[in-house]
Amino acid sequence: DTGVSQDPxxxxxxxxxxxxxxxxxxxxxxxxxxxxxxLGQGPEFLTYFQNEAQLEKSRLLSDRFSAERPKGSFxxxxxxxxxxxxxxxxxxxxxxxxxxxxEQFFGPGTRLTVL
Amino acid sequence: xxxxxxHLPTLSVQEGDNSIINCAYSNSASDYFIxxxxxxxxxxxxxxDIRSNMDKRQGQRVxxxxxxxxxxxxxxxxxxxPGDSAVYFCAxxxxxxxxxxxxxxxxxxxxxxxxxx
Numbered sequence: 001d002t003g004v005s006q007d008p009x010x011x012x013x014x015x016x017x018x019x020x021x022x023x024x025x026x027x028x029x030x031x032x033x034x035x036x037x038x039l040g041q042g043p044e045f046l047t048y049f050q051n052e053a054q055l056e057k058s059r060l061l062s063d064r065f066s067a068e069r070p071k072g073s074f075x076x077x078x079x080x081x082x083x084x085x086x087x088x089x090x091x092x093x094x095x096x097x098x099x100x101x102x103e104q105f106f107g108p109g110t111r112l113t114v115l
Numbered sequence: 116x117x118x119x120x121x122h123l124p125t126l127s128v129q130e131g132d133n134s135i136i137n138c139a140y141s142n143s144a145s146d147y148f149i150x151x152x153x154x155x156x157x158x159x160x161x162x163x164d165i166r167s168n169m170d171k172r173q174g175q176r177v178x179x180x181x182x183x184x185x186x187x188x189x190x191x192x193x194x195x196x197p198g199d200s201a202v203y204f205c206a207x208x209x210x211x212x213x214x215x216x217x218x219x220x221x222x223x224x225x226x227x228x229x230x231x232x
Contacts, residue, residue: 004158033219042204042222043159056219091158102147102208104220106158 002026004107006092012113013082020078021110025094032075033104034067035091036060043091049075050097082114127229134195136226138188138205147208149220150179150190152201159204162190192228200230 005024013019025032030051035043047057051072069075079086089111093104128134146167151159165172165179172179178191188205206220
């Protein structure tokens, strides 16, 4: 499978704990995005990388959230001191800046539950 | 402000009927629009896209119509099948000041499509 992969698929944690999610984009894609989706809502943009550079962060991304893409390939999203309001599906997507369009390919997501 | 919304949160159709899902957007600077399909427990799946210099684009059983005058987008699915049952999202991409789009998408709330056999 050469699509976007995310790990883990599910994470249950207690409030106050730190969690880290990983995203592996499609190998030739230089752009990587993180979105958050709550039940019944569309995905909300969190942050965007082009290669290893983080070019934009949403206001939704509080200082407890940090994302990295150190080698311009996989990315990690860390949430520190988790809160119940962080419970959501965290989606990763990738795209190619050289493509015809900005079609973003999404991974299956990591569902976070904060108890 | 930037917003993308859907007129109908749920749509129920019979197998074989045509389905039309509507979407309104408010940012006239949007230059690219995408329809995604999302099944339960999965990430959004690309269906079809359209650029702002077009008003219609057809794919396999799907057609997207763009009316920039009234800032309206629609997805038409022909001969709807039970496998089409899912949540459908429209999303818009707003170009940056340099005229190129980096792909940040703003999604609408979604329409639940249910296809009855």
